[in-house]
Amino acid sequence: MEFSVYPNPSNGNFKIMLPGLNEEVAVKAYNMSGQLLFYTTVRLNEWTTEMPATLEVVSGVYTIQVITSKAVVSKRIIVK
Numbered sequence: 001m002e003f004s005v006y007p008n009p010s011n012g013n014f015k016i017m018l019p020g021l022n023e024e025v026a027v028k029a030y031n032m033s034g035q036l037l038f039y040t041t042v043r044l045n046e047w048t049t050e051m052p053a054t055l056e057v058v059s060g061v062y063t064i065q066v067i068t069s070k071a072v073v074s075k076r077i078i079v080k
Contacts, residue, residue: 001071005064009078012055016064020046026067029055037062055079
């Protein structure tokens, strides 16, 4: 399972492109200390889904994690 996060680097506003999985997935964001900053669930259909997200945080590197019934995939995003 692949997903993308853009723009990267970001000003804190970004989009997550999720594949068509036809299931509910969890989307989480963590700081580099492992603190959970953002959590939501998204019901995906068979088409690619673009989900807007905002992190109101200081500049730094953050981890976006998508959890499906079959995989846990993480990507990093830089916030300027």
